Amino acid sequence: MAQPGAGSVHNPTQNTIGHALLIGLLCLYALPEILLFLLGLLGGDLPFLRGKMYQNFAFWAGLLGDWRPNYPGQTIAMFFxxxxxxxxxxxLGMNALTLWGLGRTLLEDVSPRRFIAIYCAGVLGGAVGHAVLTTRPFPMVGASGALFALAGAVIWLRTTERDASEPDPTWRDYIRDLIWPLTALTFINVVMYYALDGGLAWEAHLGGFVAGMTTMAALPRQNS
Structure with missing residues (x-):
């Protein structure tokens, strides 16, 4: 049976590749913190070093305006x-746990290649969402844009799977099935925004979510 956008992935080889992909991403998440930790053991000034990391690798919306980059290509590189x-x-720990949970769920239904496409779309979509919507001069960091893309893809899959089993689903059926997960995600973001005293990059979350759902919807059907 074929579902819109994807089908279950039960190939042992693809499962192994998928788990290796998640572990690789987790290692990339951890690498900057490990380097900072080691430099701290060697006597480095951690606040200074973290500030330098933000200066060079965070997303700065001002660089799309009249700010000067620290190195050639930073304006493009910061999108990733x-x-x-x-x-x-x-x-880091919160995002790592989220990646492992959402990643394994999505990889049950899509191939590693499709997962990479959705993940990269989320990283880029999160940056674009932040660039377009933010009014703050502060740096934006974290994997949340990509993680919300995974959430968007999973929600799209589950919605289309349910509606595909119904006779002649209409656009109202799709909207009905999207309301509850979208409401839950919105509630979570509102709570986190106030809990973090406005320090939540909700613009990146929204951009990543839209990018993930759109990418999942646009991918050709994958037969199970």
């Missing part, structure tokens, strides 16, 4: 590098 920089171990 921000997704592998975190504010500390708590931020």
């Amino acid at each position: 590098t921000y997704g592998f920089v975190h504010t500390g171990m708590l931020h």
Whole structure:
């Protein structure tokens, strides 16, 4: 049976590749924090070093205006590098757990190649969303744009799977099935925004979510 956008992936080889892909991403998440930790052991000034990391690898909306980049190509590179920089171990740990949970769920239904396409679309979509919507001069870091893309893809899959089993589903059926997950995600973002005293990059979350759902919807059907 073929579902719109994807089908279950049960190939042992693809499952192994998928798990290796997740582990690779987790290693990339952890690498900056490990380097900072080691430099701290060697006597480095951690606040200074973290500030330098933000200066060079975070997403700065001002660089799309009249700000001067620190190195050639930073204005382009930051659309991807921000997704592998975190504010500390708590931020890193939360995103790592989310990646493992959402990643394994999505990889049950899509191939590793499609997963990479959705993930990259989320990283780029998160940056674009932040660039277009933010009014703050602060740096934006973290993998949340990509993670919300995975959430968007999973929600699209589950919605189309349910509606495909119904006779002659209409656009109202799709909207009905999207309301609850979208409401839940919105509620979570509102709570986090106020809990973090406005420090949440909701613009990146929204951009990543839209990019992930759109990419999943646009991918050709994958037969199970």
